[in-house]
Amino acid sequence: xxxxxxxxxxxxxxxxxxxxxxxxxxxxxxxxxxxxxxxxxxxxxxxxxxxxxxxxxxxxxxxxxxxxxxxxxxxxxxxxxxxxxxxxxxxxxxxxxxxxxxxxxxxxxxxxxxxxxxxxxxxxxxxxxxxxxxxxxxxxxxxxxxxxxxxxxxxxxxxxxxxxxxxxxxxxxxxxxxxxxxxxxxxxxxxxxxxxxxxxxxxxxxxxxxxxxxxxxxxxxxxxxxxxxxxxxxxxxxxxxxxxxxxxxxxxxxxxx
Amino acid sequence: xxxxxxxxxxxxxxxxxxxxxxxxxxxxxxxxxxxxxxxxxxxxxxxxxxxxxxxxxxxxxxxxxxxxxxxxxxxxxxxxxxxxxxxxxxxxxxxxxxxxxxxxxxxxxxxxxxxxxxxxxxxxxxxxxxxxxxxxxxxxxxxxxxxxxxxxxxxxxxxxxxxxxxxxxxxxxxxxxxxxxxxxxxxxxxxxxxxxxxxxxxxxxxxxxxxxxxxxxxxxxx
Numbered sequence: 205x206x207x208x209x210x211x212x213x214x215x216x217x218x219x220x221x222x223x224x225x226x227x228x229x230x231x232x233x234x235x236x237x238x239x240x241x242x243x244x245x246x247x248x249x250x251x252x253x254x255x256x257x258x259x260x261x262x263x264x265x266x267x268x269x270x271x272x273x274x275x276x277x278x279x280x281x282x283x284x285x286x287x288x289x290x291x292x293x294x295x296x297x298x299x300x301x302x303x304x305x306x307x308x309x310x311x312x313x314x315x316x317x318x319x320x321x322x323x324x325x326x327x328x329x330x331x332x333x334x335x336x337x338x339x340x341x342x343x344x345x346x347x348x349x350x351x352x353x354x355x356x357x358x359x360x361x362x363x364x365x366x367x368x369x370x371x372x373x374x375x376x377x378x379x380x381x382x383x384x385x386x387x388x389x390x391x392x393x394x395x396x397x398x399x400x401x402x403x404x405x406x407x408x409x410x411x412x413x414x415x416x417x418x419x420x421x422x423x424x425x426x427x428x429x430x431x432x433x434x435x436x437x438x439x440x441x442x443x444x445x446x447x448x449x450x451x452x453x454x455x456x457x458x459x460x461x
Numbered sequence: 462x463x464x465x466x467x468x469x470x471x472x473x474x475x476x477x478x479x480x481x482x483x484x485x486x487x488x489x490x491x492x493x494x495x496x497x498x499x500x501x502x503x504x505x506x507x508x509x510x511x512x513x514x515x516x517x518x519x520x521x522x523x524x525x526x527x528x529x530x531x532x533x534x535x536x537x538x539x540x541x542x543x544x545x546x547x548x549x550x551x552x553x554x555x556x557x558x559x560x561x562x563x564x565x566x567x568x569x570x571x572x573x574x575x576x577x578x579x580x581x582x583x584x585x586x587x588x589x590x591x592x593x594x595x596x597x598x599x600x601x602x603x604x605x606x607x608x609x610x611x612x613x614x615x616x617x618x619x620x621x622x623x624x625x626x627x628x629x630x631x632x633x634x635x636x637x638x639x640x641x642x643x644x645x646x647x648x649x650x651x652x653x654x655x656x657x658x659x660x661x662x663x664x665x666x667x668x669x670x671x672x673x674x675x676x677x678x679x680x681x682x683x
Contacts, residue, residue, distance in 0.1 A: 226485070448646040
């Protein structure tokens with residue numbers, strides 16, 4: 205009968221296998237753990253509450269009384285693929301402007317100042333990417349605008365958009381934009397203090413799109429095909445939830461006919 | 462016959478292997494245990510989301526499809542029980558009522574609760590003649606024992622405390638009477654106060670334009 209080889213593993217073999225297994229487990233953990241973070245991040249994307257909130261803003265935009273006649277705003281839309289929705293553009297017919305102000309406040313839309321202005325409600329083309337290549341009037345897709353790199357010393361072209369840039373024409377320089385913004389911002393503050401100018405200057409130099417917003421927009425589809433409902437625009441809204449000691453942002457979007 | 466090689470492993474080898482196995486098992490156990498806890502928490506969240514989405518849909522469907530023309534709010538306190546009621550007149554002439562009843566039993570969660578009654582939370586919604594109960598999900602509970610004392614103020618009855626409670630209720634109608642704002646906040650020891658129901662709708666808002674789409678034209682010169 206052939207003799208059985210019943211020698212066990214030597215210590216070195218055991219160690220090699222253990223290290224190998226530990227490496228595999230570490231790698232699994234390393235790649236798996238960020239997925240939980242991703243999941244938690246997506247928990248605040250397009251929740252049912254936010255979808256209803258966005259619906260009411262969409263209703264105001266689809267109201268035939270709502271128009272944008274400001275040429276600078278129209279040019280800004282074509283250059284950058286978005287404009288900000290503001291209650292001051294809602295005509296004061298049937299108390300609709302007052303309702304708009306109360307609504308954005310109740311909905312806890314981020315960034316809102318007095319009069320329902322400067323809220324983080326962005327009107328974009330329905331297509332978030334691929335439109336600039338097809339439509340000569342649109343110079344940059346919204347997804348590209350959101351992801352513009354930030355260089356403090358660079359000019360306005362192809363540099364991240366700052367809040368003060370939204371209020372001036374495309375040709376005006378940073379200083380003029382800044383002074384417009386400070387003036388407008390001071391009028392929009394709920395409480396005016398001695399350092400309002402400084403506060404507004406700081407606000408004007410902030411980037412319009414923060415990291416959380418960029419992550420959300422990157423995750424949205426490009427919507428390259430036309431809307432089956434005939435929608436031409438899209439709104440993307442940032443909410444800042446502060447009820448019941450909460451403090452977090454959430455994001456939602458819907459199409460606008 | 463050739464002698465079998467029956468050398469065993471040394472004590473040192475056994476100890477080292479044992480330590481390695483114990484280390485791996487312990488780290489695996491804590492990881493699996495943490496994930497299991499996360500699974501339970503996610504299940505709680507899922508139940509809250511299902512509940513709040515269902516209730517929100519019922520209410521918002523009426524607000525969107527019919528429309529609110531007028532809303533009024535009242536709050537009634539009876540001992541430890543508080544009843545919040547929102548009455549809405551709808552555009553089609555019907556009425557809708559939302560009632561939230563909140564009674565905390567005394568516990569570590571709500572130290573100012575009723576020492577002689579269990580937690581009771583209920584949300585009702587519908588027409589005033591046909592209210593439908595929407596009991597909040599049961600995500601665990603515990604029973605606090607009866608406390609005997611010569612001092613009547615220190616006596617407590619046996620009572621059941623729910624882990625999920627209606628913690629904070631905020632109902633308001635804006636100053637201009639044009640926006641209805643309802644917030645029903647939940648508290649759960651694992652989830653905190655983050656998960657609540659928020660229902661906001663304009664009052665007596667009629668959009669102009671007959672749903673024809675927006676008037677703005679940003680693609681070309683106007």
